[in-house]
Amino acid sequence: MKRLAVLGASGHGKVVADCAELCGWNAVSFFDDAWPALQQNGAWPVKGNTEDLLAGLSSYDGVVVGIGNNKIRQVKLKQLFDVGAPIVSLVHPTAVVSQHASLGLGCVVFANAVINVDACIGAGSILNTACSVDHDCVVGDCVHISPGARLAGGVKVGNLTWVGIGASVRQLVNIESGAMVAAGAVVVQDVPQGVTVAGVPAHILHRKE
Numbered sequence: 162m163k164r165l166a167v168l169g170a171s172g173h174g175k176v177v178a179d180c181a182e183l184c185g186w187n188a189v190s191f192f193d194d195a196w197p198a199l200q201q202n203g204a205w206p207v208k209g210n211t212e213d214l215l216a217g218l219s220s221y222d223g224v225v226v227g228i229g230n231n232k233i234r235q236v237k238l239k240q241l242f243d244v245g246a247p248i249v250s251l252v253h254p255t256a257v258v259s260q261h262a263s264l265g266l267g268c269v270v271f272a273n274a275v276i277n278v279d280a281c282i283g284a285g286s287i288l289n290t291a292c293s294v295d296h297d298c299v300v301g302d303c304v305h306i307s308p309g310a311r312l313a314g315g316v317k318v319g320n321l322t323w324v325g326i327g328a329s330v331r332q333l334v335n336i337e338s339g340a341m342v343a344a345g346a347v348v349v350q351d352v353p354q355g356v357t358v359a360g361v362p363a364h365i366l367h368r369k370e
């Protein structure tokens with residue numbers, strides 16, 4: 162029996178749990194701070210909150226954070242790391258990860274994602290369904306590359322950045338930390354720290370105040 166705890170009983174968490182089963186984890190349980198109100202997440206039980214997980218780590222062979230929000234995922238990952246939790250990464254059986262790519266601790270790589278040669282992915286990042294991260298990309302910690310997003314060769318993505326669904330990023334572009342790339346954007350120039358860019362070609366998004 163391989164027992165996995167997933168911290169974060171969300172929709173994203175369910176994809177993590179489903180992926181884990183396909184990776185051979187045959188006893189998957191959730192923990193979430195909405196427990197005890199939240200008892201079930203799809204097919205899987207919610208067994209306690211973060212404190213319960215930290216207190217009961219010895220019952221699990223692996224732990225992964227199933228929280229989509231980059232900042233919250235980072236906080237929870239650090240809590241687990243600090244107590245020596247057995248943090249694992251998950252790579253869906255249909256994902257293609259070059260043997261010359263590197264994946265940090267606690268990453269999830271979902272169905273049909275492609276991580277190409279010499280790409281380097283930091284800890285706690287989400288490589289979501291059918292995204293592609295091409296050769297020599299450097300993706301930071303707790304980044305989210307959304308479904309179908311495309312990073313061309315040599316792109317750099319800073320910590321905590323979220324690349325939205327279906328976005329494309331031209332080769333060698335540098336996206337700094339904490340940025341947001343909108344759904345469907347085509348990024349052709351560098352993106353400064355913490356800004357949101359949208360459109361084709363992508364520009365800094367001006368919101369109505």
Ligand SMILES: CC(=O)SCCNC(=O)CCNC(=O)[C@H](O)C(C)(C)COP(=O)(O)OP(=O)(O)OC[C@H]1O[C@@H](n2cnc3c(N)ncnc32)[C@H](O)[C@@H]1OP(=O)(O)O
Binds near residue numbers: 324342345368
């Ligand atoms: C499995 C999963 O589900 S993974 C999750 C995948 N989800 C995503 O990738 C979502 C990414 N998020 C987005 O694209 C969002 O629309 C954001 C972050 C860019 C903007 O969100 P908000 O800050 O809430 O902005 P809001 O929706 O109020 O829109 C503000 C303006 O930006 C425009 N805008 C919003 N999104 C986009 C976009 N993707 N492209 C172009 N313009 C956009 C709006 O039309 C609006 O324009 P206006 O001021 O002229 O009316």
